[in-house]
Amino acid sequence: MPTTVELVLRPEELHHSALLRQKAAQQTGLSPGQIAHLEILKSSLDARGRDPVFRLRAEVYGPGEVFTPEPALLDALKPVDGRKGRVLIVGAGPAGYFAALELLELGMQPIVLDRGKDVRARRRDLRAIQQFGEVNPHSNYCFGEGGAGTYSDGKLYTRSDKRGNLRKALRLLVEHGAKSDILTEAHPHIGSNKLPGVVQNIRETILHYGGEVHFGQMVTDFLLKNGRITGVVTQAVEPAAGASSAEWQADAVILATGHSARDIYRLLHAKGIPIEAKPFALGVRVEHPQTMVDSVQYRQSPRDERLPAASYSLVCQVRDRGVFSFCMCPGGLIVPAATAPGEIVVNGMSMSRRDSPFANSGVVVAVEPEDLAPWHKHGVFAHLEFQAEVERRMFAAGDGSQKAPALRLPDFIAGRMSADLPGSSYIPGLFTAPLYELLPPFIYKRLRDGLGQFGKMMRSYLTQEAVVVGTESRTSAPLRIPRDPVSLMHPQVAGLFPCGEGAGYAGGILSAAMDGQRVARAVYSLKVER
Ligand SMILES: Cc1cc2nc3c(=O)[nH]c(=O)nc-3n(C[C@H](O)[C@H](O)[C@H](O)COP(=O)(O)OP(=O)(O)OC[C@H]3O[C@@H](n4cnc5c(N)ncnc54)[C@H](O)[C@@H]3O)c2cc1C
Incomplete structure (x- = not known):
């Protein structure tokens, strides 16, 4: 059994691995050479005293003790073919993309639709806002691949860690290119220069395993039949000749459009689907x-x-x-x-x-x-x-x-x-x-x-x-889209799964990602029951 130790390090000592081993050895009665592996579990900065220090919690593996790394989550994915069900996901933000990854794991096919552009093309529109004050209503700091979280601070702390599998969400970010420090830091963050690469890698995973991602597709209507949603209608944002509007059918619809999709709230209301002020x-x-x-x-x-x-x-x-x-x-x-x-x-x-x-x-x-x-x-x-x-x-x-x-x-x-x-x-x-x-x-x-x-x-x-x-003014959604606490489905519309920040169930990148995972599991269990 590895021994857990608490280490206190001055800033200049933090990346000094020999010193880390020495300090860990002192606490366990081993010599530094006897330490087979040192695994950092948590790292936090403590600036309360006269001089700031880093506090680390680590596991020390002694002679004969073997550290086994967790197997990569992506290694468990297999190509999907849609026979277990097709799910439309509206919104390629953290909620939508993490729902898509979870569906792939469950063998269901995610079809992601977003009104915005892919993460690289989106940059041009951000420059137009910054330099010329031109706001594209489909591609901006809130809309487009990766959602509002992409060109952000990329802070990854959340108070809602009981609501989902926090470690899994962080590990998926690491497996898509984020630094592994985010698994151990008390206040992890990724940064606007790194997030687009991570988002692009997530898209590539979705496509590689049989999912689909469509940009420039704004959802403008829902297909409803006998109290059930059967699909959505999209309008192409920059229509190609003859293909400005399209219908998409699926077994379920995950609605993850974020806190700024005012037209989606209006659409729900116009269709008589209850929403609530929040x-x-x-x-x-x-x-x-x-x-x-x-x-x-x-x-x-x-x-x-x-x-x-x-x-x-x-x-x-x-x-x-x-x-x-x-x-x-x-x-x-x-x-x-x-x-x-x-x-x-x-x-x-x-x-x-x-x-x-x-x-x-x-x-x-x-x-x-x-x-x-x-x-x-x-x-x-x-x-x-x-x-x-x-x-x-x-x-x-x-x-x-x-x-x-x-x-x-x-x-x-x-x-x-x-x-x-x-x-x-x-x-x-x-x-x-x-x-x-x-x-x-x-x-x-x-x-x-x-x-x-x-x-x-x-x-x-x-x-x-x-x-x-x-x-x-956009701290969180001003409306909630109700959902049943167990099925996570809208109480009045079978097959409609409100998800993430826009629906009122998340407030930040990680909580939205975890809500996406939960909702994907709920979609799957309903499908299995039916
Ligand atoms: C500048 C900025 C900085 C931020 N910094 C942080 C931070 O450091 N840490 C943190 O935790 N949170 C941060 N946030 C908040 C965080 O980004 C959101 O909480 C999170 O992105 C919500 O995820 P979501 O998937 O629910 O929705 P969103 O990320 O908002 O994604 C919704 C997606 O739906 C798409 N969409 C909307 N309407 C339609 C439609 N009709 N049809 C098709 N697609 C549609 C949009 O294009 C968008 O891609 C920041 C937000 C901003 C704007």
Whole structure:
């Protein structure tokens, strides 16, 4: 039996394998030469003390003890031929692609349809948003292969690890090209420069084992018969001559269209398929110089280059409502995440090295139905209409481009205009605007008070060099598509499986991937029962 040890290492000791063996040997009474294998299980950075240290949990294999690596998950896959069933998956985001991998494992054929482009072609459209302010409604930071998670920070932590097989999802990412460190790090992340390669490899696996992936296919209708979904209708986004619309038949449909597919919510409602409004959060993105965050968290300036860019996580209550930091991107960039012309939406991403001079984080307020009385006239779309209205207001304050409204943080809190703005990572550019008037009062006042409290929790947080950017509005879906808790099928439509973030069952790359896996298993068990 291997012995588990806890090792404490200074940053300069972390990649020193002889020293690691020596420290492990000291704890087990073995000599370093007697250690047959050292397996790292977990690694986390502890910056609470005077000097930051890494804490590692590892298994030490002594003489005669053999370490057996887990067999590759992909080795278990076999080509599928569709005889066990064909499943349409709408959306090639993490939920859709991980559902497809799981279906292959179960011998069912996944047919993935996405309105966007493949991960490489998508890059041109991201450049058009960044440089020319042109938003393609089918190919942007949210839509296209890999979904919203592709050109993101690629943070892979989740609080919902009880909801699925977290390790399996991480191992599949590694088997498709992510670094194996993500299996052991407490706060794993992949980075925007690495994620597209991983996504492309997943597509190749799907195709190799008999699945299909079709881009530029926007689902515009559902085929329904006697309370059951039998397929979908798509519209080609860039129609080839004579083939603009198509019907796709299947045994089941997994709907994994993400939190920004507003037309899918409208379609469900128009077809009489129940959907529900759901609480979400809305706010701003706050950007600081990375050196400021490093100096507070590590008490070093500049930070030891072996330490990762530091982050923070802050939360407080303001008048019975949570105000919290969200989706922090240390060493990252603020990006324009609108999915249609005429709106401003911001989000954050970072490269694997997290080496930009800026640290950005969403700071958002929970939005509950009682906040939205004036929007109740929109019925089930009250939250969605509210979200869209804020995004349009931010856009209308600008010059028609993707420049985003902003204020220095102390001015935002004081409710006054800034004379000028500090440097920022946001490529389209910022303009000074009265965010305290553009944001709905119940959001602004809580953000103002919450950010004031953050300033008491974190030294230097309220620096003049910090900038507040509007608006962080796509934190999660504003609607839920109901599903039965056991069958995971829509209660009113047999064969329809709402999945991932857009359906309201995930909030992030990993939780969406795990939901995809669960839903694929549910599709399979229903098929087996029938
Ligand atoms: C810039 C940015 C950074 C982020 N950073 C992180 C992070 O670091 N870590 C993290 O965990 N999460 C992050 N997120 C959130 C994360 O990306 C999402 O939670 C996750 O992608 C949700 O997965 P999903 O598969 O449910 O939906 P999505 O990823 O949204 O995928 C939905 C897919 O459906 C397609 N689609 C939509 N409508 C239709 C239609 N009518 N027909 C056909 N296809 C359609 C879209 O093109 C899209 O590909 C970030 C999001 C953004 C935008």
